[in-house]
Amino acid sequence: MTHDVVIIGAGMAGASLAAELAPHAGVLLLEAEDAPGYHATGRSAAFWSETYGGPGIQPLTTASGDALRSGGFLQPLGSLHVGRAEDRAAADALLQAFEDAPVTLEAVDPRDRLPGLRDGWTVGVWEPSCAYIDVAGLHADRLAVARAAGARVMTGAALRSADRRDGVWRLNTAAGAVQACVVVDAAGAWADGVAAMCGARPLGIRAFRRTVVQLRTDPRPPVGLPHVADLAGRFYFKPEAGGRLWLSPHDETPTDPCDAAAEEIDVALAIDRLENVVDWRVEAVERRWAGLRSFAPDRLPVYGYDTRMPDFFWCAGQGGFGIQTAPAAGQMTAALLRGTGDMPAGVDAEAYAPGRFG
Known part of the structure; x- marks a missing residue:
């Protein structure tokens, strides 16, 4: 079976993208650990601040606010x-x-x-406007939405090797071999290593x-x-x-x-x-x-298709801001990956494009 999209990493970034993407494509989430969210997602300091990360992060944070509030994931703090x-x-x-x-x-x-x-x-x-954020609740919700739309999650599936032939990615993981049309690198701190295994140029994350x-x-x-x-x-x-x-x-x-x-x-x-x-x-x-x-070197996230490696999509470099920006980032990355769909208001996707590194 060849999946439309395989997302490497089932933390907040990968889960948020999967929730937005699964209604439109066949999605498989690959997670190296025994449970999703073990590293950065599961160890967040759990607050939402529109100034945290500076003006380059603020549009994504602000654009995420309504979804987080309406979902009951924010509580007043200041x-x-x-x-x-x-x-x-x-x-x-x-x-x-x-x-x-x-x-x-x-x-x-x-x-x-x-x-x-x-x-x-x-x-x-x-x-x-600063607020508590229910990180575990948000992550669980994104995974549940993705699964309800047909996405699968494979744990204990660390990537071992990858190659692309005849327009299809063939990934060898600790849990077995999988195939995909598009690979998404949402591997957090391991993002450059995943890129290198896929033959893409690391970006210095x-x-x-x-x-x-x-x-x-x-x-x-x-x-x-x-x-x-x-x-x-x-x-x-x-x-x-x-x-x-x-x-x-x-x-x-x-x-x-x-x-x-x-x-x-x-x-x-x-x-x-x-x-x-x-x-x-x-x-x-x-x-x-x-x-x-x-x-990434400029401390902004990296979202979009790689400029050199076909069908390799970056969803990485979120710093400490990936939780508070997750709803907007998920919406944006799904639209970029599909080439269609609404973008979050007030967000310039070009500011986060991989092509800015040459």
Whole structure:
């Protein structure tokens, strides 16, 4: 059997594309792990922010908002960007970067919104639209929609080799051989490796480790605490169920694609940075984990057909923004792959095309 489309990677990117594509084509999702979403998708810090990733990501995030809200995947949170006097320029730059975008931002005094804030933290920007995002629920929904439309998911199916003959892709996987007319590379941190196996030129997509810890603090995070992000990019934290706090040192440590794990130095760094912002005492580190973020050289995702390899389609390089942009990215990539269909409003697909790398 030759499938119309084989998508390599069943994380959020692959599942979102499959949900949009399956009503129109025969789709097979190949997942290297025993369950979809094991790496980046399953380790997300789980917030939706229109400013996160900068102006190049914002159109996809904003265009995803209505679908996420109507699906019940967003819950109000808000984000407070904080800094010291020396971060005033960063605050001004943030406000300026989005002044022409449909994103509400307001300069505020952070002491009015963050109890326990230490002296010196006097600069603030308020982003009211920031929200919790139900990552597991969204991923499960996209897989369910895809399956209901006829898509199949094959797990434990790491790609071993690939070749294209007579207009047909022949893929050798750990779960057996499959054939397809089109191959989609939605392999996250492994995207360049998949491309190389398929004979396409790698684009320089690199993996980076991001650390998150769950803390018990004294006092507990106050009711109504928003997501809090450092204007200088050294940390972010947000409240979680049970009065816990999720904290990241906002690290991006280059790494080979792997099953990432938190390192003690990064956990200690995160706690040190938190204790320099607020006067809360860390009572316990209850959980720690790390996920992989994968970026193209210009830090924008790569969506579209490869310019040199026929019937090889990129859906990769989402960085840490693939969850919050998933609905719009799924709609856009399905339209690009099919050559027809509605594009998300306000999104310029050319900005993410593989051809920008030459």
